[in-house]
Amino acid sequence: MSRLLPLLVFLALCALLGFGIRWNMHHEPSEVPSPLIDKPAPEFTLPFLYDPAKTLARADLLGKPYLLNVFGSWCATCQEEHPILTAQIKPLGIVLVGLDWKDAPEDARRWLARFGNPYDSVITDESGRAGIDFGVYMAPESFLVDARGVIRYKRIGMFTPETIENELKPKLAELAKAAP
Amino acid sequence: MKRLALVLLLACAGAHAIDPLQFKDRTEEQRFQKLTRELRCLVCQNQNLADSEADLAKDLRRQVYTMMQSGKSDEEIKQFLVSRYNDFVLYDPPLKPGTWLLWFAPGVLVAVGAGVLVNIVRRRSRQIPAGAETEEDW
Numbered sequence: 001m002s003r004l005l006p007l008l009v010f011l012a013l014c015a016l017l018g019f020g021i022r023w024n025m026h027h028e029p030s031e032v033p034s035p036l037i038d039k040p041a042p043e044f045t046l047p048f049l050y051d052p053a054k055t056l057a058r059a060d061l062l063g064k065p066y067l068l069n070v071f072g073s074w075c076a077t078c079q080e081e082h083p084i085l086t087a088q089i090k091p092l093g094i095v096l097v098g099l100d101w102k103d104a105p106e107d108a109r110r111w112l113a114r115f116g117n118p119y120d121s122v123i124t125d126e127s128g129r130a131g132i133d134f135g136v137y138m139a140p141e142s143f144l145v146d147a148r149g150v151i152r153y154k155r156i157g158m159f160t161p162e163t164i165e166n167e168l169k170p171k172l173a174e175l176a177k178a179a180p
Numbered sequence: 181m182k183r184l185a186l187v188l189l190l191a192c193a194g195a196h197a198i199d200p201l202q203f204k205d206r207t208e209e210q211r212f213q214k215l216t217r218e219l220r221c222l223v224c225q226n227q228n229l230a231d232s233e234a235d236l237a238k239d240l241r242r243q244v245y246t247m248m249q250s251g252k253s254d255e256e257i258k259q260f261l262v263s264r265y266n267d268f269v270l271y272d273p274p275l276k277p278g279t280w281l282l283w284f285a286p287g288v289l290v291a292v293g294a295g296v297l298v299n300i301v302r303r304r305s306r307q308i309p310a311g312a313e314t315e316e317d318w
Contacts, residue, residue: 032222032268128239135264137222137236
């Protein structure tokens, strides 16, 4: 038995390393899980991109689930995500709110004019202060907020057909089941 | 000599990312530098907030500065960021049940190793009669 012990320790080490490799294959190390999941979305009151005199607040969006998509005209991945948002997420019927993050509004308007506007409403956070409250640290990021204003899911980085199928759709189904 | 001191001073200043932030005294500035060194930049994750040139790091430094100006304690500022960005923003992971393994595993491993070593040495010393020379190299 005591002769087998070093071998067992070695095998245990191998198992640990194997687990580490597997873990890293399935987890993006740059993705920091948000502490805001299942917590009420932070308060915000932000001007509309197309009508800056008017504002949209957290309370205005209660009653219906929505997907808050953080984007910016400066963000290359957002441009990559844009057709997916238009062709694959918009048809799911979820209210799409665009949060133009740390961006000049005129640049965002030009960007949306060029690529098309998939959003039901677009609000602007030029200073990035509301982004801090949401714990945004890159773009694109998306928050699924339920009818009671609770964040149910966060996607860091762009949506892909796989993440829509495996993450977003199940979450939307959950919300649909919860609502009468 | 004075000129050299000035050059050195400027060189040191260059080591930090520079924002146009006004501090009322040296203590406040040191507090700001210490605090931002303890916070992680989420964009370039192996850099702290004090050194990072990322745009978000600038925003977060400004946020830390604004909160300091409004009289918030270091702990309150850290809590503010942790509640939005996760414990990951802290360079030192906090001690809590989820991080016990991280904090205590090295100590436990050292203790286990020391135990094994002591055990082996004791057994050997029992096998070899006191004073006898051994032929083995080790």
